[in-house]
Amino acid sequence: MTFDPGQLGQSRADLAETLRTMRKRASRTQVWLARRCNMSQTKLSNIETGRITPGLVDVELILRALDVPPELVAEAVALARLARTEWESKRALWRTGLEKRQAELSGLEAEATTLRYFLPAMVTGLLATPEYIRASLGHSPVGISKTVARKLERQAVLYDTAKRFTFLLTEQAVKWAVVPPVAMAVQIDRLVSVSRLPNVRIGVIPLGEIVERGPMNTFTVYDQRLATVETFTGRIVFQDPRDIAEHLEVFDLYERHALFGEDARGVLGEWAKIYRP
Known part of the structure; x- marks a missing residue:
């Protein structure tokens, strides 16, 4: 992913939407995913709505639990890194x-x-x-x-x-x-x-x-x-x-x-x- 300062303000929303979409495609509920990732449903909900920016560990736990394909993992990790840059x-x-x-x-x-x-x-x-x-x-x-x-x-x-x-x-x-x-x-x-x-x-x-x-x-x-x-x-x-x-x-x-x-x-x-x- 190319680093573009113009993307930084949007990256958190993009990451939230990407993680939410991946969960829905896997036909998993927030309750199920939160339990698998050992986090509260409130935290997961805040991640999926963009209210908080997840750390890379959280993102990797979510991707692993959802068994996301490697090419989509790379995209989500790049978004997570960008979201933690201002x-x-x-x-x-x-x-x-x-x-x-x-x-x-x-x-x-x-x-x-x-x-x-x-x-x-x-x-x-x-x-x-x-x-x-x-x-x-x-x-x-x-x-x-x-x-x-x-x-x-x-x-x-x-x-x-x-x-x-x-x-x-x-x-x-x-x-x-x-x-x-x-x-x-x-x-x-x-x-x-x-x-x-x-x-x-x-x-x-x-x-x-x-x-x-x-x-x-x-x-x-x-x-x-x-x-x-x-x-x-x-x-x-x-x-x-x-x-x-x-x-x-x-x-x-x-x-x-x-x-x-x-x-x-x-x-x-x-x-x-x-x-x-």
């Missing part, structure tokens, strides 16, 4: 307000214990100075003052020692000149400072490091339950365990090529000198 366009984000997005991110950060950030292009808001944040929002068509304030408030989560943060930045992400040279030096100094927090690891990947996989997108993984991917036109949220596992695998690859600790701070110090007068 798309939020930049236009929708601007309509609802950037502050709402900050509240959502704050909620994700509050719930997670282990947070991993892959940053191939720019510094993320949790690590950014006020000037860098304001400049990075310059393209937004809506007011940004409150959003800058909310981003700065979110940085307090870095000091929660019950959480573990790992940030991986490419050399391009560190050096991309969002602000004037002096402000860039200050921004890089902030990376050095934050890297000394006991629960924060900042890794840098210098240009020239041989890595067999190109850095395609900025992404964040929250524990092992959710991954978000940033694009120019919006954000994709993955909840399927396979998608999350793939992002963790990619993160692990880049992490093995990154410099940490004093090695990273030494490189960052050299890069900061480039921008000092």
Whole structure:
């Protein structure tokens, strides 16, 4: 199944209709199927009406109980995976307000214990100075003052020692000149400072490091339950365990090529000198 952001809103309804149709074709009642799948009839009813999105395990249990042919199994599993993926366009984000997005991110950060950030292009808001944040929002068509304030408030989560943060930045992400040279030096100094927090690891990947996989997108993984991917036109949220596992695998690859600790701070110090007068 081709991934099309336009399909995402419809995928839950399509999955519900597909599962309902398969049950009826098999001439089985909800009571029978729920019992065979060891779930309540209420849950099965909610799945078939699209009120809840089933996990892949639930879908596979239903398909197995109904003895669905392999070609239809593949279609239903693909729908289930798509139904657990969300798309939020930049236009929708601007309509609802950037502050709402900050509240959502704050909620994700509050719930997670282990947070991993892959940053191939720019510094993320949790690590950014006020000037860098304001400049990075310059393209937004809506007011940004409150959003800058909310981003700065979110940085307090870095000091929660019950959480573990790992940030991986490419050399391009560190050096991309969002602000004037002096402000860039200050921004890089902030990376050095934050890297000394006991629960924060900042890794840098210098240009020239041989890595067999190109850095395609900025992404964040929250524990092992959710991954978000940033694009120019919006954000994709993955909840399927396979998608999350793939992002963790990619993160692990880049992490093995990154410099940490004093090695990273030494490189960052050299890069900061480039921008000092």
